[in-house]
Amino acid sequence: MSSEKLSETELIKRLFLPLARNYKGALNLGDDAALIPDHPGLDTVITTDCLVEGVHFLSTDPPAAVAARALRSNLSDLAAMGACPHVYTMAISIPGHIDIRWLEAFAAQLDTDQRAYNIHLAGGDTVATPGPLNISITAMGHVPTGSATARSGASPGDGIYVTGTIGDAALGLKLLTGQLSLSDDVARDFLIDRFHFPTARIETGITLREQATACADISDGLLRDLGNICTVSGCHAVIDWELVPLSPATKAVYENDNAYMELILSGGDDYELVLTGPEDLHGPFTRIGTMNSTENAKSPTTVRKNGEVLAYMKSSGYEHGW
Amino acid sequence: MSSEKLSETELIKRLFLPLARNYKGALNLGDDAALIPDHPGLDTVITTDCLVEGVHFLSTDPPAAVAARALRSNLSDLAAMGACPHVYTMAISIPGHIDIRWLEAFAAQLDTDQRAYNIHLAGGDTVATPGPLNISITAMGHVPTGSATARSGASPGDGIYVTGTIGDAALGLKLLTGQLSLSDDVARDFLIDRFHFPTARIETGITLREQATACADISDGLLRDLGNICTVSGCHAVIDWELVPLSPATKAVYENDNAYMELILSGGDDYELVLTGPEDLHGPFTRIGTMNSTENAKSPTTVRKNGEVLAYMKSSGYEHGW
Numbered sequence: 001m002s003s004e005k006l007s008e009t010e011l012i013k014r015l016f017l018p019l020a021r022n023y024k025g026a027l028n029l030g031d032d033a034a035l036i037p038d039h040p041g042l043d044t045v046i047t048t049d050c051l052v053e054g055v056h057f058l059s060t061d062p063p064a065a066v067a068a069r070a071l072r073s074n075l076s077d078l079a080a081m082g083a084c085p086h087v088y089t090m091a092i093s094i095p096g097h098i099d100i101r102w103l104e105a106f107a108a109q110l111d112t113d114q115r116a117y118n119i120h121l122a123g124g125d126t127v128a129t130p131g132p133l134n135i136s137i138t139a140m141g142h143v144p145t146g147s148a149t150a151r152s153g154a155s156p157g158d159g160i161y162v163t164g165t166i167g168d169a170a171l172g173l174k175l176l177t178g179q180l181s182l183s184d185d186v187a188r189d190f191l192i193d194r195f196h197f198p199t200a201r202i203e204t205g206i207t208l209r210e211q212a213t214a215c216a217d218i219s220d221g222l223l224r225d226l227g228n229i230c231t232v233s234g235c236h237a238v239i240d241w242e243l244v245p246l247s248p249a250t251k252a253v254y255e256n257d258n259a260y261m262e263l264i265l266s267g268g269d270d271y272e273l274v275l276t277g278p279e280d281l282h283g284p285f286t287r288i289g290t291m292n293s294t295e296n297a298k299s300p301t302t303v304r305k306n307g308e309v310l311a312y313m314k315s316s317g318y319e320h321g322w
Numbered sequence: 323m324s325s326e327k328l329s330e331t332e333l334i335k336r337l338f339l340p341l342a343r344n345y346k347g348a349l350n351l352g353d354d355a356a357l358i359p360d361h362p363g364l365d366t367v368i369t370t371d372c373l374v375e376g377v378h379f380l381s382t383d384p385p386a387a388v389a390a391r392a393l394r395s396n397l398s399d400l401a402a403m404g405a406c407p408h409v410y411t412m413a414i415s416i417p418g419h420i421d422i423r424w425l426e427a428f429a430a431q432l433d434t435d436q437r438a439y440n441i442h443l444a445g446g447d448t449v450a451t452p453g454p455l456n457i458s459i460t461a462m463g464h465v466p467t468g469s470a471t472a473r474s475g476a477s478p479g480d481g482i483y484v485t486g487t488i489g490d491a492a493l494g495l496k497l498l499t500g501q502l503s504l505s506d507d508v509a510r511d512f513l514i515d516r517f518h519f520p521t522a523r524i525e526t527g528i529t530l531r532e533q534a535t536a537c538a539d540i541s542d543g544l545l546r547d548l549g550n551i552c553t554v555s556g557c558h559a560v561i562d563w564e565l566v567p568l569s570p571a572t573k574a575v576y577e578n579d580n581a582y583m584e585l586i587l588s589g590g591d592d593y594e595l596v597l598t599g600p601e602d603l604h605g606p607f608t609r610i611g612t613m614n615s616t617e618n619a620k621s622p623t624t625v626r627k628n629g630e631v632l633a634y635m636k637s638s639g640y641e642h643g644w
Contacts, residue, residue, distance in 0.1 A: 030554045031473050032399035032539055033369035038467045040362050047355035048460060050413035050447040077354035091372035091413070091458035125372040131453020136413035138370060138460040145360045151353050217354055232352045 170267020
């Protein structure tokens with residue numbers, strides 16, 4: 001551990017100012033706020049996600065993974081609405097056990113992600129906390145006026161699709177917490193990597209503006225996020241387990257113990273997109289079911305396995321109570 | 323304490339959805355992100371401030387005061403740049419000791435402030451934390467394209483002005499922590515109220531777009547925030563203690579013990595505006611000094627008392643180290 005101590009001003013100058021250098025409106029982080037110039041013809045999409053140490057990530061997670069998940073969980077929200085990333089602000093509450101080397105690795109990954117996703121740090125707030133590390137990012141993106149994809153546009157008859165593969169991140173987290181073990185190191189590393197470094201589906205989201213009737217990102221689990229589309233669209237989703245795309249690693253875990261089906265479908269942290277659209281939609285996604293009317297539906301989503309309707313499956317995903 | 327328990331979804335629906343009802347782009351908090359329609363001819367000003375329980379406010383502070391400070395510290399940043407408030411997002415990390423009644427009072431004050439400042443909740447994130455209450459608000463406002471007031475425009479010869487009175491909030495905090503006592507209950511209540519319920523100077527900020535050469539809000543103390551204007555503008559500020567506007571309550575504390583001058587000038591949390599402009603600027607603010615060149619200046623700001631230059635005064639304001 002480094003014993004170097006930096007003031008708030010020095011910390012911002014050393015770690016965060018370089019992340020704002022390429023965005024003129026950040027005003028070199030020297031003002032009270034950032035300035036985003038008028039972008040005629042574009043609507044702004046804005047989203048806020050908060051990650052708390054010990055709740056949304058593990059204290060032992062590498063700083064690069066924490067940075068990637070903090071930023072990409074927001075980018076994934078932009079992707080769901082079809083927005084191009086533009087700028088973000090970050091409020092970070094830093095406890096004493098987080099040292100400068102940890103923060104340097106964290107900032108380095110933000111820099112990498114900024115280049116990969118073409119987004120810039122525009123401002124933020126750096127404060128001390130006696131509690132866990134708390135990272136709150138607000139990301140803004142743009143869509144041509146009136147073209148954002150919402151959750152509310154699905155209709156009965158629409159096909160249901162997902163990008164990528166489902167369930168990997170939830171299994172990765174189980175591996176990290178020791179609740180699951182795998183002898184296959186390649187599979188193990190793959191699943192953990194899917195938890196640590198999710199991919200925000202920006203390009204696909206942009207393509208879908210013209211094609212999807214509804215879209216959401218899968219942060220709280222496929223069944224819950226698809227369920228949210230159903231609730232606001234007034235539809236009932238029927239999906240077939242056999243159609244849900246699984247990675248080889250996840251497939252192997254499931255084949256070894258079928259009980260993992262529930263975690264795969266409701267575990268969360270996938271940051272893939274779930275969308276609805278015409279039955280014959282083609283693109284980098286997989287058809288998993290069909291939207292029906294809500295008539296006689298007992299829950300927002302129904303899962304079938306080998307054509308048989310499964311009994312009610314916990315679909316609430318990750319939820320805290322107060 | 324209430325024993326009622328709510329899920330995250332229920333909490334958002336009951337407390338935060340009503341705060342978003344009047345903003346169509348909030349999409350009833352039912353989407354992944356909010357949608358801010360194109361506002362042709364307007365630049366967007368965006369700011370993020372984070373408040374941590376036990377760091378930026380006391381656990382014993384009333385929920386209404388916490389809400390007011392969380393939102394108004396951001397509104398004050400908008401005011402400094404001359405922006406009209408538009409929308410905000412809020413990431414709130416809630417510990418177990420904060421109950422539903424506390425949160426209801428918190429949300430009620432946000433509602434009051436939304437009406438007073440004409441701003442709307444557009445989205446956010448509600449999460450659990452094992453640590454202190456952590457509130458991060460990102461506020462957005464609008465200015466006519468190119469008309470935002472920055473910190474960097476001050477020139478030698480400019481007058482230096484402040485709104486309201488200085489030092490009240492810092493003394494209010496001393497009263498709350500028992501480091502200062504006052505027999506005058508009216509003065510005591512006034513100073514605490516200035517800490518709990520600062521006024522964001524939105525109207526004055528809008529007027530100043532055309533008049534001020536530079537502006538900042540006083541969050542970290544007059545000397546530090548004025549010093550930041552000096553640093554980015556390349557000027558040296560000379561202010562006269564006798565000109566600094568004090569409330570009767572603060573004046574009485576100072577007259578009883580002159581050592582409070584330093585706290586008054588550097589204590590922070592005023593959320594007044596400090597600005598520079600022509601020597602004969604008139605408005606709801608008070609002239610406190612003049613901008614000079616940086617030649618022979620040993621620090622960004624110099625304070626004179628009865629015409630005599632005071633020895634170096636701690637002007638760093640509130641700053642943490644890591």
